[in-house]
Amino acid sequence: AQSVTQLDSQVPVFEEAPVELRCNYSSSVSVYLFWYVQYPNQGLQLLLKYLSGSTLVKGINGFEAEFNKSQTSFHLRKPSVHISDTAEYFCAVSRMDSSYKLIFGSGTRLLVRP
Amino acid sequence: GAVVSQHPSRVICKSGTSVKIECRSLDFQATTMFWYRQFPKKSLMLMATSNEGSKATYEQGVEKDKFLINHASLTLSTLTVTSAHPEDSSFYICSAIPSGVYNEQFFGPGTRLTVL
Numbered sequence: 001a002q003s004v005t006q007l008d009s010q011v012p013v014f015e016e017a018p019v020e021l022r023c024n025y026s027s028s029v030s031v032y033l034f035w036y037v038q039y040p041n042q043g044l045q046l047l048l049k050y051l052s053g054s055t056l057v058k059g060i061n062g063f064e065a066e067f068n069k070s071q072t073s074f075h076l077r078k079p080s081v082h083i084s085d086t087a088e089y090f091c092a093v094s095r096m097d098s099s100y101k102l103i104f105g106s107g108t109r110l111l112v113r114p
Numbered sequence: 115g116a117v118v119s120q121h122p123s124r125v126i127c128k129s130g131t132s133v134k135i136e137c138r139s140l141d142f143q144a145t146t147m148f149w150y151r152q153f154p155k156k157s158l159m160l161m162a163t164s165n166e167g168s169k170a171t172y173e174q175g176v177e178k179d180k181f182l183i184n185h186a187s188l189t190l191s192t193l194t195v196t197s198a199h200p201e202d203s204s205f206y207i208c209s210a211i212p213s214g215v216y217n218e219q220f221f222g223p224g225t226r227l228t229v230l
Contacts, residue, residue, distance in 0.1 A: 043221040
């Protein structure tokens with residue numbers, strides 16, 4: 001079975017500061033890794049995904065994440081946040097087979113303050 | 115591209131009534147769709163996998179007779195909450211996988227269900 005842990009339920013940060021949202025996963029098989037963003041009362045939007053290849057993945061809105069297999073982590077980073085980045089961020093994994101199921105972490109609320 | 119819509123976006127109903135939520139892939143065909151439920155300030159919990167032309171696969175603990183899923187075409191899946199009760203109030207989100215694509219789901223905007 002797979003599981004995803006997002007230890008930080010909320011991360012407050014000032015505008016233009018850097019941010020890192022942590023994600024660790026557990027799986028007995030190889031997985032794909034994803035970060036999604038959710039704005040209030042909306043669905044999920046894909047920020048980035050790791051399928052294979054380079055462990056540093058760049059996504060939309062200036063976000064990037066690095067896959068670390070030895071530490072089973074996939075932390076999300078942005079060098080300078082904006083007020084508009086305030087949202088809920090979800091890390092997710094899916095097995096590298098045909099099940100396609102996504103297992104989500106509990107989410108981290110990024111709160112950007114002016 | 116890869117847009118998924120849900121209808122309605124919000125619905126309020128009386129206890130005991132049934133509510134149907136539609137999930138449509140607007141610009142692609144989706145053999146597989148998923149239904150999730152999200153409680154306030156909580157993560158998404160997968161309810162079921164909807165496969166076109168076959169019965170849905172429900173996750174453990176999800177009542178099949180309570181949450182009826184129909185995936186009658188490659189662009190439409192419906193979730194019917196039967197005999198809804200206040201505890202069924204939640205945010206329901208669907209996602210769809212384009213046929214032939216195996217590693218990305220596209221999410222709908224969600225439906226807020228409130229049962230009085």
